[in-house]
Amino acid sequence: MLLDGRNAIIYGGAGSIGSAIARAYAAQGARVFLAGRTRETLEKVGLEFAVVDALDERAVDDHADAVAAEAGSIDISVNVIADDDVQGTPMADMPLDDYLAPVVTSVRSKFLTARAAARHMRVQRSGVILTFGGSGDRTAQHNYLLGGLQTGFDAIEAMRRQLAVELGEHGIRVITLQTGGVPEAIPEAFEGRAAIEADLTKQTLLGRTATLEDVGHVAVFAASDWARTITGAALNMTCGAVLD
Template sequence: MLLENKTAVIYGGGGSIGGAMAGAFAAEGARVFLAGRTPAKLEAVADRIRGAGGQAETAVVDALDAAAVNDHIDTVVEKTGSVDISVNVITQEGIFQPLADISTPDFVAAIGKALTSQLITTKAAARHMVKQESGVLLFFGGSDNANTSPGLGNVQVGFDAVESLRRQWAVELAPHGVRTVTLLTGGIIDTFPDIPEMEGPRQSIIDNSPFKRAATMSDVGSVAAFVASEKGRSITSTQVNISFGACYG
């Protein structure tokens, strides 16, 4: 198993992407700790993992509350002895409108929350990983400078901002043996809201791929598990492109 005896903390673990990663990590032997704000969603993911023979625990944690995040990860480390993988898949609330139609306060608030959440959770994990001289910080979404699509509103801007944050973490944490990797997806279309405005972006992702395919949640989990494992130990300070070639960043 790729992640046997590893500990993974997943913020947003009750969502589609977080659940996909959690399931893949657990299938490879990791003990996963799912953190989020909705108990029912967290327990649903945990039940699936346990039903498949994996190990999963849940906790209601607001990723915008630094004290709560730090208390939770300290508890995890007390139980397991380490935190080997930390991933925050909580992104800003997507406003799928032309930029000219989005109010400035809404735009700033959405991206601000995403960056705040990422900063809080990464700081908490890094505090332990630096002591361990090991660990993997995974980020999700990525930055693709070559491609843009109308109708994405604040979404890609937010991903770009998080990727900039990831690059800064990379140079600061690499000397302590901590790897930082972003999964560049170009969009996981089976997680897109089922609204008419998303038909264009959904088809654009497929059309931009030379394979005429889009990555699935299963693809996200499989690649994340590999990257987080020792098999992927040479991958750091970069993006891993899992977009079927739709992204060029």
């Protein structure tokens, strides 16, 4: 299996994206440690977990130290926590805090979790740090009423490039998993889901969007030795909605 003997921490592991990645990792032989804020949802995934707020510096560091001590290494770190974004409001009408929320949340959590993993990965001289999102199409249509979400994504891409440069000499790879949206991740009860799925599909070249299974497969590839030549890059699984 592709991830035999690997130890992975997934922040936001109880969400639809996080749990899809977690199950894909476990199926490929990894030992998976879920981290999230809500015990009840973490329990439903059926894997090892700890209640950890990815915005809490001490909690993130202590948890990473505990995983490394118990498992012997941290080989993969994935951060897919929710970004607290507010969409649908023009920037001219948006409160400052609503605009900054996905920027501050995303940058703070990705910095803390990447730093915690990197401190252990440098010692073992190997590891993979994965984030999720990526810079999107810069046309006016795709940036319409997204609030601070795209600003947050762009900030994380800058962080990804810097981390890749700083950590490459230690054998650590840093990759973004880039999608154009995963309709399956939208709660079924959300009344606008069908319209969003139709819009996202229309933007693709393949006439379909990525599924949660697709996300899991790409995440496995990115963390495996099959992708050992890839770092500092975004793996584009947008089905052609974004052209690099």
